[in-house]
Amino acid sequence: MPRVVVVGAGFAGHRTARTLSRLLARERVEIVLLNPTDYFLYLPLLPQVSAGVLEPRRVTVSLVHTLPRVRLVLGEATDVDLSQRRVHYTDPEGGPGELAYDRLVLAVGSVNKLLPVPGVSEHAHGFRGLPEALFLRDHITRQTELAASAGEAGECAARCTFVVVGAGYTGTEVAAQGKLFTDALHSQMARPRPPQSTAWRSPDTRPRWLLLDIAPRVLPGLDPRLSRTADRVLRGRGVEIRTRTSVKEATPEGVWLDNGEFVATRTLVWCVGVRPDPLVADLGLPVDRGRLCVTPRLDVPGHPEVFACGDAAAVPDLTRPRSGNGDGGFELTPMTAQHATRQGDVAARNVAASLGHGTARAYRHHDLGFAVDLGGVQAAANPLGVPLSGPLAGAVTRGYHLAAMPGNRVRVAADWLLDTALPRQAVQLGLVHPWSVPLDTASPELARFPGAPPTE
Template sequence: MTPSVSPPGPHPAPSGRPDGSRALPRVVIVGAGFAGYQTARHLSRSLRGRAEIVLLNPTDYFLYLPLLPQVTAGVLEPRRITVSLPGTLRHVRLVLGQADHVDLDGRAVHYTDPEGTEGTLTYDRLVLAVGSVSKLLPIPGVAENATGFRGLPEALYLRDHITRQIELASAAGNPAECTSRCTFVVVGAGYTGTELAAHGKMFTDALVRKQPAWPAGVKPRWMLLDVADRVLPGLDESLSRTADEVLRGRGVDVRTKTSVKESKPDGVLLDDGEFVETRSLIWCVGVRPDPFVSELGLPVERGRLVVTPQLGVPGHPDVFACGDAAAVPDLTRPGEFTPMTAQHAARQGKVAARNVAASLGLGEEVPYKHNDLGFAVDLGGVKAAANPMGVKLSGAVAGAVTRGYHLAAMPGNRVRVAADWLLDAALPRQAVQLGLLRSWQVPLDTASPELARIPAGPGGDHGTRGGGNSKE
């Protein structure tokens, strides 16, 4: 099925028989993040032609999110962290589109393709793995002035924006404007915010060294804010302490027990009363389940779809859910749900694949149970903090372990990523603006961070399911 050439209006997916029935059962997977990708990958291996596997996703790639800060900092080229879905899932049919509605009684997923054409996919088994989006807080001005960090469009926009601010700061007519432009405020000291601040400070320092007219005595300023009492609050204290030392040693202004009270185009007001002049507010507070899940009319737990330990949706034996969109019981911590991490999502995808296959008569279903294997935080250069299997590491050893882990976890592009790391260690980074995206194309309040907003055409705006801002 090729949605872009289908006639306007709803149309059913093609089937294997002239009368409309299907020769094989169809498994539809919605979303190709860590959970959806692994579900598709393992299903294609286990079913081996016994069922038709269809993957519905807005893009034709799987995004390896943990390396997104390195794209913004110019360490990696953007295609390095994208893995082709058609190229790596050989027995899975990709349908480009964004799910709009699920008809549970009619066993159909209604979607819109990139050109605005509506389509329908009927299913025998459905796996919901739609992931998560940026968590919003009711703080005045944040939705209008902040940039999120959940997709490739945001990373590319920030890479240009940071470069542009440094270049404009160099040409500024007064010290106050220069200082404002080279001040970057990151809210949220979890994984993403900590890594972005660490890499961002190194990136801006490198950009400044290339500016011959840079004002004396002015340095790029990065602030990392969090309401918690330490960075990486959800991780082991030793990892937090190591990350804090690296950040402060690099010159990052770490502010714990601090957040933003109001955001304005020319700066942010902190809750302690300080006003910080800046043109750059980066929102890394956390994630929330894709709002698509709450629109299904099924029981949810804090926006996550309630599922059994076998990842099935109660009352709907043909529907499964995994990843950030699912509230999966944590069998290692009775009474709790598994956290929204890539480590859990990827492993839940494997279990979902096994249980979907079991529901089709191949094998037996199993509950999801996984103990954390440790965490790794890349802090730029050779610095990192890691505790693989409980072994606490820091410095260059942690850096090597962290990068080795990422190479092992990536389902493709390993050689290209390793090559970029080697080139970054040997050569200066390229400091150019590509100018591909503007701020209005990457709104913070969006249910589709993987898509850049596009101008509304005859069929309307198909770039996001909602949201917008006016930073530029």
């Protein structure tokens, strides 16, 4: 029986496995999905988890329930032996394992992008997974509560200051959702208190959010109309947007900006982007900016049994020819969930075609627009190129997310409804410790299996 191994259960890997199980439902083909967790994480709603809108399990979709004809193997891929056609992995308890394959789909995704900024790896926190969102939710709550009892105005102001670096899709949503969250916590904490707590009621100690980016505008990779809408909403909410600005150094007491300004803070959220998982660069195959080179049919040149899609693959965008270099090539598809999902469909069809079921085809993208949730009823969206803002954009954005999620739709909608009627719960769960969410999610073993204690 042929075996197809899919590595990674992000947007690309989950869609690949799901489409394969449907296309090959009547065939004698074994489909195996290798992933460190037993869930698919719906990343676009992660900022709502950190802001207390959604409970953590709402954005995690069971792989077993949504992929009934796929065998799940829990583990983190560590190496691929192309000559022997075997994937080596480490299971959640640290034991070694391997999987033989007839067809391989690499959809290992991406990790945090690091820059050589002193102190960032020690004092900043990324935002790529559920542990980071849970930690940030607890951290924001803790800083707000500590600020309420601080006896010194400077300490109180530092704990009430939150800095987000990177005004892309993730950073913009984290700042937008986070400002609403801290404002809600502030209103709960700022009730009349004894005289010794008057520092909290000072105007200088209201929650302060800064959004930094070296780009000239927020959401630099999206339509300028979306950027203008997001900028207007964030500024109206009180978020300080600093474009053409970045962090020069991070310290335990705050951050130095590249303009010489020091911002006292206990919170630095690193959302400067992502880079492909280093696994693909270690295969010894051609890569382009860390992404595995593939043909428009998503197979690897010289290895027709290997396919790649999503953030880990350098997929040529046949709708965007390169200009100015005369080589006749194409731009690469951006590292977005929309591309990853559709590439998963194409990869599955082409894997099935390589096994004699159907016809292979090239990946060709047709943009349906983007949606950015700005918290509350606010959003910026351009479905099918039509620019929207305000409550209408908010409704379209949430409708899109419900349609795109492969599960948990009712639970997500219920949490949204409850959030409009009830105050958010300002409690710390204490489930995630700082050492279990290192910024460099690519190399430390504890980043792959966050239950492990730190090592010297």
